[in-house]
Amino acid sequence: IIQDQTYDYPASFYEPDADELAFIQFSSGSTGDPKGVMLTHHNLIHNTCAIGTALAIHSKDSFLSWMPLTHDMGLIACHLVPFITGINQNLMPTELFIRRPILWMKKAHEHKASILSSPNFGYNYFLKFLKNEPDWDLSHIKVIANGAEPILPELCDEFLKRCAAFNLKRSAILNVYGLAEASVGAAFSKIGKEFVPVYLHRDYLNLGERAVNVSKEDQNCASFVEVGQPIDYCQLRISDETNERVEDGIIGHIQIKGDNVTQGYYNNPESTEKALTSDGWVKTGDLGFISESGNLVVTGREKDIIFVNGKNVYPHDIERVAIEMEEVDLGRVAACGVYDQKTQSGEIVLFVVYKKSPEKFAPLVKEIKKHLYKRGGWSIKEVLPIRKLPKTTSGKVKRYELA
Structure with missing residues (x-):
């Protein structure tokens, strides 16, 4: 229930300087x-x-x-x-x-x-x-x-x-x-x-x-x-x-x-x-x-960009292409770069919010990798299921945490 309320204001107001x-x-x-x-x-x-x-x-x-x-x-x-x-x-x-x-x-x-x-x-x-x-x-x-x-x-x-x-x-x-x-x-x-x-x-x-x-x-x-x-x-x-x-x-x-x-x-x-x-x-x-x-x-x-094979890759470009698939939804997918010490290069890892069993996720991995390679030429190192995407108070994905 919304009620109108009247507030009593103090007798004097603090007047700050502009640069305070x-x-x-x-x-x-x-x-x-x-x-x-x-x-x-x-x-x-x-x-x-x-x-x-x-x-x-x-x-x-x-x-x-x-x-x-x-x-x-x-x-x-x-x-x-x-x-x-x-x-x-x-x-x-x-x-x-x-x-x-x-x-x-x-x-x-x-x-x-x-x-x-x-x-x-x-x-x-x-x-x-x-x-x-x-x-x-x-x-x-x-x-x-x-x-x-x-x-x-x-x-x-x-x-x-x-x-x-x-x-x-x-x-x-x-x-x-x-x-x-x-x-x-x-x-x-x-x-x-x-x-x-x-x-x-x-x-x-x-x-x-x-x-x-x-x-x-x-x-x-x-x-x-x-x-x-x-x-x-x-x-x-x-x-x-x-x-x-x-x-x-x-x-x-x-x-x-x-x-x-x-x-x-x-x-x-x-x-x-x-x-x-x-x-x-x-x-x-x-x-x-x-x-x-x-x-x-x-x-x-700048800090989100993934550097792979001498090219800059933008995470939200990968995510935009990933959500073309029925099983992947906007705001429930995140791409980030992970440095591989063995190959000494950047690799792309994709995280997908998935609540069902891991067995059901396995066949989807292949489909997602195939779709992203076909549509954007990206080789995805790993596609990982995750219960929830870590986000900041303003709704930005904490990619560093995922990486």
Whole structure:
């Protein structure tokens, strides 16, 4: 039962300086070393205002979010942004979304929410439970921000196609890029425009190489999306190993700078020094390039890349191909690199969440290896069943733990 409550406010408020620490948010820890990102009131005010502008928020808008408030997207983008911009917000407990994902769109319909968000897995999870055709009208949804995980254009497409029955606009999905070090948001696509898929030749995704476009049907296609341009108060550049800016179209290190960007890690001068370039840019640890249209395309996390036979292999590319098989599901499969001392080379190991008996898994191993070799040319060393994927609080797979 929801009851209206009135709170008595204290007679006086503490007024912090802009450069005082507002809170410390821990980076995802997907690489095994969570660090306390220091965020000031200055950082948060600039980032929340920039997100409000990027989403073209007006007084009639309202948010609906199931993202946890222990996660930067949930806390800053989906709680502080509507608070700062003075519009209504509807918060759904994350456990409730996990138990009954259908409530996400049911409540969006009931409350006429116009701004929603979800990482990549949420769309697939929702669709798995969408059986009958409810009588919803989702035409009022202006934006569903998609970020915090690698974004699959195929999944965006399927979600939009199936929700078209409820009048969801084709332009509703807004692909975005952010990280804890940027407060939360760094680059956003343009609202009101359809998302842009990017299909690249997977053999030309190495640092310093020019990205090569291929058709969606190409055997060597790895799929990505454009995530837009830097939002207000944030700058972004693509750099080489010496932190020099590279041309558009060349894959390099994504670096950020601006009023929303952290000054470093709490009580950790060593990590702070490692993260900053000599000219004051923060290294995000992500790789990507600027497309012909001037938009950022993120290709993957530098530390997640598997180096096999002189080639860079992106784990989420392997996972995307693996989920083409009926027995393998998104969010329940993870690829990672393991160094083999005997052969002195990197090997690919695939983990699949599997709850049935190991005897039933054995024949599946052969099928998965065959499918991945045929579709991507990857030789998989091992396919291992696992009861549960280890994940960080923000839903990123702890690949280092699996390795």
